[in-house]
Amino acid sequence: MSLNLPENILNDFIDETREILVAVDRELLELEQDLNDTEQINKVFRLIHTLKGSASFLGFDRIVDLMHDFENTLNLARNQKASITPDDIKSLFKRLDTTRDILDDIRSKKLSAGVNFIAEEPKVAKKASAIPDDKKPVKTVAEPKIGEDPSILYEVSKREPVATADQTTRVKLSRLDTLSQLVGELTLRRNQLLTITSKTSVKRKEDLLSLQLNETVTQINRVTTELQDAIMETRMMPLQSVFARFPPLVREIAEKYGKKVRLETEGEQAEVEKIAIEPLSESLTHIISNAIHHGIETPEERTLAGKNEKGTIKIKAWCDGNSIVVTASDDGKGMDTNLIVQKAIAVGNITLEESHRMTEEQILNLVFSPGFSTLDTAGLGAGRGVGMDVVKSSVTRLNGSIKIDTVHGRGTTIELRLPLTLSIIQALIVEVGVSSFVLPASIILETVRIDTHSLQSVDGNELITYRNTPLPVVRLSELFDIPSTPGKWEYVTIVNIAEKTFGIVVDRLKGQEDIAFKPVNDFLAGCGATGATSLGDGSVAFIIDLGEITEALYLFEGLETNTYKKPVKTDDAISYKVLLAEGSKPFRKAMVEAFRKAGYETTEANSGRATLKAIMESKKPFDLIMLDCDLPGIGGIALAEHLKSHAKFKSIPVVALTPPSKQVDTDYGFRIGIEDFLPKLEAENLSIIARRYIIKNVQISH
Numbered sequence: 243m244s245l246n247l248p249e250n251i252l253n254d255f256i257d258e259t260r261e262i263l264v265a266v267d268r269e270l271l272e273l274e275q276d277l278n279d280t281e282q283i284n285k286v287f288r289l290i291h292t293l294k295g296s297a298s299f300l301g302f303d304r305i306v307d308l309m310h311d312f313e314n315t316l317n318l319a320r321n322q323k324a325s326i327t328p329d330d331i332k333s334l335f336k337r338l339d340t341t342r343d344i345l346d347d348i349r350s351k352k353l354s355a356g357v358n359f360i361a362e363e364p365k366v367a368k369k370a371s372a373i374p375d376d377k378k379p380v381k382t383v384a385e386p387k388i389g390e391d392p393s394i395l396y397e398v399s400k401r402e403p404v405a406t407a408d409q410t411t412r413v414k415l416s417r418l419d420t421l422s423q424l425v426g427e428l429t430l431r432r433n434q435l436l437t438i439t440s441k442t443s444v445k446r447k448e449d450l451l452s453l454q455l456n457e458t459v460t461q462i463n464r465v466t467t468e469l470q471d472a473i474m475e476t477r478m479m480p481l482q483s484v485f486a487r488f489p490p491l492v493r494e495i496a497e498k499y500g501k502k503v504r505l506e507t508e509g510e511q512a513e514v515e516k517i518a519i520e521p522l523s524e525s526l527t528h529i530i531s532n533a534i535h536h537g538i539e540t541p542e543e544r545t546l547a548g549k550n551e552k553g554t555i556k557i558k559a560w561c562d563g564n565s566i567v568v569t570a571s572d573d574g575k576g577m578d579t580n581l582i583v584q585k586a587i588a589v590g591n592i593t594l595e596e597s598h599r600m601t602e603e604q605i606l607n608l609v610f611s612p613g614f615s616t617l618d619t620a621g622l623g624a625g626r627g628v629g630m631d632v633v634k635s636s637v638t639r640l641n642g643s644i645k646i647d648t649v650h651g652r653g654t655t656i657e658l659r660l661p662l663t664l665s666i667i668q669a670l671i672v673e674v675g676v677s678s679f680v681l682p683a684s685i686i687l688e689t690v691r692i693d694t695h696s697l698q699s700v701d702g703n704e705l706i707t708y709r710n711t712p713l714p715v716v717r718l719s720e721l722f723d724i725p726s727t728p729g730k731w732e733y734v735t736i737v738n739i740a741e742k743t744f745g746i747v748v749d750r751l752k753g754q755e756d757i758a759f760k761p762v763n764d765f766l767a768g769c770g771a772t773g774a775t776s777l778g779d780g781s782v783a784f785i786i787d788l789g790e791i792t793e794a795l796y797l798f799e800g801l802e803t804n805t806y807k808k809p810v811k812t813d814d815a816i817s818y819k820v821l822l823a824e825g826s827k828p829f830r831k832a833m834v835e836a837f838r839k840a841g842y843e844t845t846e847a848n849s850g851r852a853t854l855k856a857i858m859e860s861k862k863p864f865d866l867i868m869l870d871c872d873l874p875g876i877g878g879i880a881l882a883e884h885l886k887s888h889a890k891f892k893s894i895p896v897v898a899l900t901p902p903s904k905q906v907d908t909d910y911g912f913r914i915g916i917e918d919f920l921p922k923l924e925a926e927n928l929s930i931i932a933r934r935y936i937i938k939n940v941q942i943s944h
Contacts, residue, residue: 255474256345263338264486264508270334271489272503274627276342277326280319283339289317293341305345309335315802335493342490349762393925410569418476418516425466426758429666432466433755468754474515474663481568482510488530492555493532502541502552503534510561514566514663518640522568525633528569529656530555532630537574537654547651548572564662564684571655577648579605586611606646610634611921631921639772640664641682641788660871665759669775671752671783672717672735675725678783679748680757680775685788687736687743689751697747704733706745714901715745716791721828739788746791753785791828818865818936819843823853823881824899827873833868833928842932850876854884857891867896868928869907870918879911886915897932 254266266289273282292846293827294309318324332562358744408583439459485507496503514522538553547549559568572839583597586608592600609630637644668683689707698705705712715734719726727749734745757775769786805812820842824830830846837844850873857864866883869878875885880899885891895917900906908919920928 251300251349255296255302256349257407259293259341260294260486262289265289265340266293266338267486268336270331270338271401273326274328274331275504277328281328283316283319287313287320287882290316295312302344302348305341308344312337316710333496337492340663356514368672374906389772403935420452421473422477423758426666429470429758430464430776430778431461433516434780435778436463437778449713451796462847467756470666471510474666476511477516477665478662479519480511481512483523484519484526485510485557487523487558488526488557491527491530491675492534492832495531496538499535500540501534501538503538504552504554506554506556507558508556512559512561512566514660514662517664521636521640522658525556526568526570527656528630528633533574533654535732537572537576537625539574562659565659566662568658568660569655569660571653573653573743576652576654577606577609578648578650582606582608606648609646610644621805638739638792641685641739665761666756668754669757669785670735670754671777672718672733672746672753673750674722674748675727676779677722677724678752678777678787679718680783681735681737681746681788682785683754685737685739687738689733689735691731691733693731707747708736712746715747716828717747718786719747719749720831721791728776737788740790742792744792746786757783758784819845819860819862820932820936821845821847821853821856821860821864821867823847823850823856823868823878824848824870824871825872836928836933849874850878850881853881857885861941866932868899868932869896870899870901872901879914879916881914883914884912895936899928 257724263634266286269282269286269289273279273286274458276282290309290312294306294313297305298308315326315330315334319326321818335411352733369937392743414944436459440455450567492503492505495501515899522530533555534553538555539547539549541551544553557568558570558571559566561567570944579602582591583600586592586593586605587597589611591608591611597605610633611631634644637658637660640660641664642658644702645657646654647657648654661682670686670689672679672681688708691707692706696706698712704715704717706715707713713736717726729749733748733751735748736745755778757773757777759773772787773785775783777783777786777850784851817840820837822830822837822844824833824846827848830848834844834846845856845864847856853873854876857867871878873881881898882898885894885896892915896915897917898906898916899919900919906919911919
């Protein structure tokens with residue numbers, strides 16, 4: 243580094259300053275409630291004075307100047323020479339934001355913040371270098387005066403040890419990541435050792451060496467588990483770091499839309515694994531932004547409704563078993579289900595007839611539909627359409643769930659539930675044929691053994707009756723194209739994820755293990771697995787992408803609630819030929835099933851290469867091509883551009899399917915000739931929407 247300040251001192255200053263800024267944010271919000279609260283003014287002053295002192299010692303003049311102005315404003319109020327005004331509060335908050343920007347600049351070394359890191363030494367360094375080298379050290383031991391007992395002086399000068407909080411040290415996150423990876427490998431070797439010794443102990447029960455080996459392995463198992471727990475604790479972070487980001491956000495958005503909003507937080511000390519911090523923060527940012535923008539009324543509207551002119555948003559977190567629960571509540575308008583239905587019908591998510599059979603919960607869940615956020619949500623009661631598909635996708639990827647509770651005119655609560663740990667998880671190992679798969683134990687409700695005739699079939703879809711409730715089931719053998727080798731019995735694992743319950747049919751249950759989660763790379767995206775792990779017997783098992791399966795099972799929701807009407811075959815549809823190019827196998831299979839039931843002649847492809855092959859080999863031209871934007875290989879957009887550049891295929895309408903959590907350059911897509919971009923909705927809805935593009939193209943060609 244080219245700075246004279248050691249990196250650890252610089253980092254400590256930045257981290258400690260950020261902590262002080264969080265505290266000042268909180269105290270300023272309290273002061274805003276009573277601008278004449280002298281005690282509160284003094285609290286803020288002490289924090290600012292501490293921050294100013296640290297910045298001055300290290301020579302960060304820009305921060306010192308900001309805090310000096312801050313102190314002057316507070317001092318006028320402390321000395322009763324002036325009163326704090328709402329404009330003063332806004333100005334003070336802006337100074338805090340500016341200080342945060344300076345800290346970012348210091349961290350990135352883009353600006354000096356008053357210290358020229360390259361050419362100018364910090365003041366503290368200058369002061370230190372000004373001491374002459376030839377000066378002798380000064381004696382600091384005082385001689386006792388005549389007649390005084392030195393022991394008495396010693397007793398007077400003794401200090402009681404200062405009580406301190408838990409001693410802490412700062413550790414780079416990369417080191418924690420390395421430790422976590424190593425303990426993951428150790429867990430794997432432990433599992434392998436347990437597997438080996440369990441086999442040898444059966445053969446050599448009376449062997450003393452075998453008994454000693456078993457005892458040693460038992461101790462290794464215990465120590466490994468304790469080490470695993472200890473490492474996991476180091477990766478846990480309090481939600482305070484997340485909650486601290488919200489006061490400036492609330493203040494900024496409320497001011498932008500002319501709202502008055504009070505933020506309350508509870509449970510900041512609840513902890514979650516580090517890798518979940520950013521997704522959780524982004525999700526809550528979406529929710530809070532929407533609550534202020536559309537949920538909380540203006541002061542005038544709240545007064546007319548008999549409410550306090552200042553709205554309240556409360557973020558609360560707590561641990562519930564092996565889960566962390568975070569709720570975001572507001573006392574605004576609540577959600578208007580009638581408006582949600584109108585919007586959903588307008589975008590084609592549902593029909594009017596289907597809406598009449600929907601429960602309130604199902605209507606509320608429509609705001610999570612991809613594409614719902616592309617609507618003009620200004621008229622939507624609580625405005626939860628903006629980005630909520632992204633929120634759901636983010637939470638589901640973490641094996642979490644999200645649900646909504648609302649009272650029209652009273653407010654809305656959105657609950658996020660995530661597993662406490664993500665890198666090492668307790669899992670159930672299942673087998674299909676000779677392949678092993680992993681199911682997180684946290685989402686398993688029960689496993690049941692059935693004979694092959696216990697499942698029911700409705701419209702070609704299998705169901706299981708679980709506690710007097712029909713549930714859809716999915717066979718892993720069909721999802722992964724693996725030959726099934728069941729014995730007399732099959733096993734159904736009942737799981738619950740994203741507020742949906744369904745069964746997964748497997749051949750055998752292999753047992754439970756603590757596994758180290760390793761995500762798959764982008765090349766394997768859409769393969770039906772979120773990660774992989776090595777098992778105790780040395781084999782590799784894929785961690786099933788339950789979110790992807792859940793999305794595919796939306797097709798079957800009507801079987802449980804009779805909500806959705808199956809598409810009716812029509813003579814018009816029978817002659818139409820559709821190519822469905824989709825990388826996600828569960829979703830592709832659901833689309834193929836829905837399109838075929840609607841009467842279309844359907845061809846499927848799982849990659850760019852397979853799509854081109856299907857187009858070239860088809861004897862009859864396709865009437866419509868639906869392309870996944872994330873199609874493995876060439877990619878959906880690039881493939882569409884290739885097709886539209888050839889006269890032979892240019893007239894075929896192409897519709898691109900967009901993933902919920904990815905930004906797509908639609909302007910470019912329209913320029914190259916893509917007819918439309920559709921979110922990955924329920925498969926049946928796509929089969930209905932597709933018809934209008936086919937009819938439109940037929941009319942143009944004639």
